[in-house]
Amino acid sequence: MRPSTDIASARAGTTPARFAHLGDRAWGWGLTILGGTILVVAGLILLELGRVASPAFDHIRILRFLTSSDWDPVQEKFGALPFIYGTLVTSIVAILVALPVSVGLALFLSEMGPRRLRPPVAFAIEVLAAIPSVIFGLWGLFVMVPWLREFLQPALQRTLGFLPFFRGPMIGLGFLAAGLILALMILPTIASVTIEVLKTVPPALKEGALALGATRWEAIRIAVLPYARPGILGATLLGLGRALGETMAVTMVIGNSPEISASLFAPGYSLPAVIANEFAEATGDVHIGALASLGLVLFGITLILNAVAQILIMTVARGPRGAKA
Amino acid sequence: MMKKLALAALLTLGFSTVSAAAPLLITGAGATFPFPLYSKWFSEYNKLYPDIRFNYQSIGSGGGIQQFTAGTVDFGATDAPMSDAELAKVPDAVHIPTVLGAVVVTYNAPFTGLKLTPAVLADIFLGKITKWSDPAIAKINPDIKFPDVAITVVRRSDGSGTTYVFTDYLTKISAEWKEKAGTGKSVSWPVGLGGKGNEGVTGLIKQTPGAIGYVELAYANQNKLPVTSLQNRDGNFVLPTLESTSAAAAGVVLPPDFRVSVTDPSGKNAYPIASFTYLLVHKDAKDKAKGDAMVKFLWWAVHPGQAMAIPLDYAPLPKPVVANVEKTIQGLLVQGKPVALAPVN
Numbered sequence: 025m026r027p028s029t030d031i032a033s034a035r036a037g038t039t040p041a042r043f044a045h046l047g048d049r050a051w052g053w054g055l056t057i058l059g060g061t062i063l064v065v066a067g068l069i070l071l072e073l074g075r076v077a078s079p080a081f082d083h084i085r086i087l088r089f090l091t092s093s094d095w096d097p098v099q100e101k102f103g104a105l106p107f108i109y110g111t112l113v114t115s116i117v118a119i120l121v122a123l124p125v126s127v128g129l130a131l132f133l134s135e136m137g138p139r140r141l142r143p144p145v146a147f148a149i150e151v152l153a154a155i156p157s158v159i160f161g162l163w164g165l166f167v168m169v170p171w172l173r174e175f176l177q178p179a180l181q182r183t184l185g186f187l188p189f190f191r192g193p194m195i196g197l198g199f200l201a202a203g204l205i206l207a208l209m210i211l212p213t214i215a216s217v218t219i220e221v222l223k224t225v226p227p228a229l230k231e232g233a234l235a236l237g238a239t240r241w242e243a244i245r246i247a248v249l250p251y252a253r254p255g256i257l258g259a260t261l262l263g264l265g266r267a268l269g270e271t272m273a274v275t276m277v278i279g280n281s282p283e284i285s286a287s288l289f290a291p292g293y294s295l296p297a298v299i300a301n302e303f304a305e306a307t308g309d310v311h312i313g314a315l316a317s318l319g320l321v322l323f324g325i326t327l328i329l330n331a332v333a334q335i336l337i338m339t340v341a342r343g344p345r346g347a348k349a
Numbered sequence: 350m351m352k353k354l355a356l357a358a359l360l361t362l363g364f365s366t367v368s369a370a371a372p373l374l375i376t377g378a379g380a381t382f383p384f385p386l387y388s389k390w391f392s393e394y395n396k397l398y399p400d401i402r403f404n405y406q407s408i409g410s411g412g413g414i415q416q417f418t419a420g421t422v423d424f425g426a427t428d429a430p431m432s433d434a435e436l437a438k439v440p441d442a443v444h445i446p447t448v449l450g451a452v453v454v455t456y457n458a459p460f461t462g463l464k465l466t467p468a469v470l471a472d473i474f475l476g477k478i479t480k481w482s483d484p485a486i487a488k489i490n491p492d493i494k495f496p497d498v499a500i501t502v503v504r505r506s507d508g509s510g511t512t513y514v515f516t517d518y519l520t521k522i523s524a525e526w527k528e529k530a531g532t533g534k535s536v537s538w539p540v541g542l543g544g545k546g547n548e549g550v551t552g553l554i555k556q557t558p559g560a561i562g563y564v565e566l567a568y569a570n571q572n573k574l575p576v577t578s579l580q581n582r583d584g585n586f587v588l589p590t591l592e593s594t595s596a597a598a599a600g601v602v603l604p605p606d607f608r609v610s611v612t613d614p615s616g617k618n619a620y621p622i623a624s625f626t627y628l629l630v631h632k633d634a635k636d637k638a639k640g641d642a643m644v645k646f647l648w649w650a651v652h653p654g655q656a657m658a659i660p661l662d663y664a665p666l667p668k669p670v671v672a673n674v675e676k677t678i679q680g681l682l683v684q685g686k687p688v689a690l691a692p693v694n
Contacts, residue, residue, distance in 0.1 A: 094537070095537060096530075096536070096537035097508075097533055097534075097535045097536065097537070098530065098531040098532065098533040098536050098537065099531070099537070101537075165552055165553075165556065166552070166556065169556060170556060193499070195501060195542070195557060196556070196557070197542055197553070275506065275545055276545065276549065279542045279543065280506030280542065280543025280544070280545070281538070281541065281542060281543060282537075291542050293543075297506075300507075301506045301507040301508065301535075301543070301545060302507065302508045302535045303508075304408060304409035304411060304412055304507065304508060305409045305410060305411040305412075305507065305508025305509060305510075305534045305535070306411055306508055306534075306535070307411045307414060307415070307432075307435065307534070308434075311535075
């Protein structure tokens, strides 16, 4: 009881005496410590990763590590490029597929769909979010990959085969399979956050648009989506974070072959997958160091993408206001 | 409620310390390949000697060597023997071979009874032979009609003792393999797809028509996978079985520290891709009780323990090898003194 009256009185400015705020200050210190913990933990992770990684950098120059595509633990030649490439390509495919579907799903649930259909669809999204990634991987390997090989990949090659992305032998496993599995995994994240974002759109905006004679679709396009855009971007970022770090499902369907190929049909490899695959049996300090360096690279990619996304959100957030003016 | 819980916890703690009379706990870590057998051994041994308990973490050979080197476990376990560099950090490490395993070549194709020579096997994994209809394969298998299907090579993506043994064999039989990939738990594969674990490799092979890959013999037996007869050093085509795997160890000259590769051995019936799996212990144990128990356990493992290997699809050590291992176990010390061991019957 007491602290709350303290806060109330402090806000009102009726107790100027310093030690009357003791509870407040203790609370403040407590929060600072709790908030600081996350920084300390992140810092310790970085420090430890750097310590484990350092033997690799006595051996390989950083620039060479980032730009070489050799990965040969026997000769102790290590290059991170195929893994960086695989991580980025699969995540991009995942976002390209998942974003439109999620936004459509969210709009359906919050704007267009019949009310009775909404609870079961919302429930299905939640169930999808709760499936462990190894199940996604197994399903991908035993159901999706054969379907890709027999059906989707030949169809893509027939229709879009002039693009470099859809060429080469069709084995099912590869960037496309990993990207699609990731899309399925990040879909519930993006969709459910987008639903919440759409709920925050003031009804007056939409009603105004409708009152001006806009159709339902036009109201969504001119009133709802611009308002929700920063939120949808944030949701995408959450999904991207999951896609970049996903290990188990990706390693089961990507083919685990450190190669760089423009074709999405080709097998590849990703940063988390190679760490998970090789760390347990890596014995040499240089090999372990190279794997830890891949962890640092993943850390770096996540940081850069986060920063870019923050900037994007800031510019986009300014967008609607400018449009209104 | 909380008080009751706390009381219950105190009581159980009290009871467990009283009833168990502080059993001797020996901890170990390492290879996953022999884990089913070691679990069986530890539980059987615990039935014989209830005051000795083993705690074994199957974290992989690499982890086993690291933990053993760091001294966080009483014994280690590994599929590939320790390298000279690793051994330099623990000069008193002793390798005790426990059983043998083999690596088999399995495939997904509309025929059975495939035979391969070392040269053709190497060419397939080097990506030089890319179709089942290749004349080099047909020449070895005149009875099989091969389809015109592409060969998809499947291998382990995770670092693994199985890969170590398989690549060790390829390195011995092919100069080109030695130069391009070499021997290791993870190597730079010229071609192919990677699957995680025996089950991952098997999954990929079953999913991909025309696939060929390698898994452990035990795993292949338990899952009834088609296996390949390989031509051994003596020129005979040999199917991977427990007998032909044991025969491989008999065809090799053993160095005193057992750090030897038994791939590509001589011997009429020897299967060419086999290997020991080892327990790692210290030459002179510092802890009296633990050291005693460990030495006695090893003695038990290479005698009655060997009979438990066969039902679990591990190849027992052949007689001449057991004789050598006996000498090594007899040479183990505890606080500088040898351990009295039961006579062998």
